[in-house]
Amino acid sequence: IPLIGVLAVQGDVREHVVALATSGARTMTVRRPEEVAQVDALVIPGGESTTMDKLVRAFDLQAPLRERIAAGMPVYGSCAGMIMLADRIADARPDQQTLGGLDITVRRNAFGRQVDSFEEDLHIRELGGEPVRAVFIRAPWVEDAGESVKVLARVEHGPAAGRIVAARQGDLLVTSFHPEVTGDHRVHQFFVDIVRQHTATAHGATTGPAAP
Numbered sequence: 163i164p165l166i167g168v169l170a171v172q173g174d175v176r177e178h179v180v181a182l183a184t185s186g187a188r189t190m191t192v193r194r195p196e197e198v199a200q201v202d203a204l205v206i207p208g209g210e211s212t213t214m215d216k217l218v219r220a221f222d223l224q225a226p227l228r229e230r231i232a233a234g235m236p237v238y239g240s241c242a243g244m245i246m247l248a249d250r251i252a253d254a255r256p257d258q259q260t261l262g263g264l265d266i267t268v269r270r271n272a273f274g275r276q277v278d279s280f281e282e283d284l285h286i287r288e289l290g291g292e293p294v295r296a297v298f299i300r301a302p303w304v305e306d307a308g309e310s311v312k313v314l315a316r317v318e319h320g321p322a323a324g325r326i327v328a329a330r331q332g333d334l335l336v337t338s339f340h341p342e343v344t345g346d347h348r349v350h351q352f353f354v355d356i357v358r359q360h361t362a363t364a365h366g367a368t369t370g371p372a373a374p
């Protein structure tokens with residue numbers, strides 16, 4: 163059973179712990195450098211990306227997290243977590259940094275201040291037939307994405323129609339929206355499956371048959 167950490171410096175940590183646990187993962191919160199080494203994968207929750215960035219650096223987590231991301235650790239980032247995984251921010255605050263890993267440019271608060279939050283049904287092929295109720299809260303969107311990025315969902319209605327709001331590159335997964343608040347845990351199940359496959363492949367390649 164994979165052990166999935168939830169970065170717990172800021173944001174809605176508890177909801178992700180619950181969603182992961184009901185999706186068949188073991189979980190722990192991660193807020194110290196040595197905890198980064200203990201997990202098979204990580205979730206970066208929503209919150210406020212400038213604050214999260216500051217705390218990640220203050221707690222000496224930036225270097226260990228970047229190292230593990232570069233080494234291929236699966237990571238799922240929601241909303242502010244998506245910003246943290248982006249290689250580029252279109253409108254970064256001065257001195258705002260990200261962990262990076264995903265070849266995307268994100269725009270923060272992209273839907274405009276007057277539409278602080280909204281919900282929309284999204285059709286995501288990878289998650290099966292039923293649409294996903296997507297909750298957007300001061301959400302970013304993906305402004306552009308490199309060739310190795312697979313787009314999983316776009317806004318379907320309104321002035322922002324066509325904007326990318328879910329994407330995957332290798333074992334990095336991001337959504338602009340907050341699936342942890344709806345009780346529909348298919349995004350988390352999808353991520354747990356990515357982690358399981360990653361772990362199986364990694365073990366098969368390096369250590370041969372699993373130890374008893």
Ligand code: GLN
Pocket residue numbers: 207208209210211212240241242243245270271299300301302
């Ligand atoms: N607007 C926030 C940011 O820029 C993200 C909002 C969220 O995570 N719900 O970090």
